[in-house]
Amino acid sequence: MANNEPDPSPAVTQATIGKPTSYRHKELRRAFESLVTSRWALVGMLILFIVTFVAIFGPQLAPFDPNRQNIMMRLLEPGEAGAADLTYWLGSDQLGRDVFSRLLYGARVSLLVGVAAIAVGGTLGVIAGLVSGYYGGWIDDVIMRLGDIQLAFPFILLAIMFLVVLGPGLVNIILVLGIGQWITYARIVRAQTLSLREKEYVEAARAMGDSTFSILFRTILPNIMAPLTVIASFNVAGVILSEAALSFLGLGVPPDVPTWGSMLSESRDHLLSNKWWMALFPGLAIVFTVLAFNIIGDWLRDFLDPRLKENG
């Protein structure tokens, strides 16, 4: 699902190795300039900004309590006015809950799961990759074979299997989706560490008596952040899609937490009676959010390593 990452070249990191601060400032400026000149990237950033804003201020923006049921106001069409002059801008669902308010709250879960799962998977993967690449030998073999085994599963099946047993829940879904991603990071970090560990500045750190921990996390890690950022961006998109699919199957967060996936799941029962708004809006929310992360991932990759540029 989430494997649309490009394989970043080691050259990506070379650009940022050991450069003075003024260089970093220049890089930041270059990033900003590239961002405003690329229409796509700007659109992506704008969508992401809106989704993040909604995720944070959802409760203030929502006209209704997302869980308040109102049997009198069931399945209202978008734009219909409810009681007390409150308009159901995007209609209401089978329990009379406001689709718009649930959509706003749903942004929280999608972003939270997306970012938290990447944090979990990224941390595990980075540690595994650093250790694997730096030490090599049997540790490397064991870690990489474990990854191979995991990749032999279609990911969604693995997630289904664990969530069926563990039961749905926010923490469980973050853990399962996060652990599902570790190998992507581990492979890249390992490859980069293998090439970096022979570099002079790593040798120097070793000669100066730095601890292995310090060499791994203070010397090597900062120099491989560029490709990791690219992967993470694509990965958030993939994880949000997976979360939606799992919520759709009823394996996501508990029913009292509105999510886009579970809203779609509920819409299924009302397709035949053509209650299209229940399905259209949560789906669009997912598409735009995922699109934003994909666009930004593309832009980051082109920016950090123009050689990999795809759009000619």
Place this chain on the structure above:
Amino acid sequence: MWTFLARRLLQSIIVMIGVTLISFVALQMGGDPTYLFVSENASVEEIQRAREALGFDRPLYVQYLSYVWNALQGDFGNSLSYRQPAMGVVMEAMPATIELTFFSLVLAIGLSIPLGIYAALNRGKPVDGGIMTFAMIGQSIPNFWMGIMMILFFGLYLRWFPISGHVPFLEPLFDGDFSTAFSNLPRSIYYMIMPAVAVGTYTLARNARLVRSSMLEVLEQDYVRTARSKGISEHRIVIHHAMRNAWLPVITMIGLEFGFLLGGVVVVETVFSYPGIGRLVFTAINQRDIPVVQASVILLAGIFILLNLMVDMIYARLDPRVKL
């Protein structure tokens, strides 16, 4: 060649053992798995009896070994809701899923190759931009939502396609009834079009991009330049020189894609009430029918591993640079 085969086979076996280990661990992670197999209001004695009957009172390694031994024989215990062997229930649903997965693979790969090549040959032109924009959006649409939208638009509004159901093709074929199978085929495809498009769009989009970049890379190679300088027609260059080499990464992807498609099928089948493994897993999840979920997952993983093994072998045959 034989050492390569043996090594890949050995790797696949190790991976399969890993798969059984993971699914065994998954079963144990929720605490005493006995509770997954008994009803919520079972008495302490009933639970104890079930624990002994299911063998969950034995040491873990014994349980694992017997789990693997049984799994090797396709025995995952009885389905809790169907009251018959779980593997049998899964196998019944299998042909429909294979049909759908295969059809979406053909659709996705069949369209992505010409689209990707066309975009590469028109690099930088509006048509390239259009195809790549479509690909970018295609990669961002959840497959099940796409299914729902197609049901609403093409199924209920335009009434072009059926919104659910399935006409079997493989089942009569396996039974040796060729005439029924092939007379069913057109209707079988007709019923599969919407689910297959929903499942395949992501793969189509991703592969169109892959084919394009792979093609662009090949078109810059020296041998293509040489061919051009010899005055060979552009058409011939694309077909004979470039495509042969651009194929390779695509073939590797096909094996992996089958796995992603299987995953997608699991979700999309529930949208279209398509009677395959996906819908079976969905029902099993809701009824907490663990043996059926486990049997399905292991069977699908097994198919996935086998397919990747086959893809590697095809790849090795096609690319003489791969040492056999």
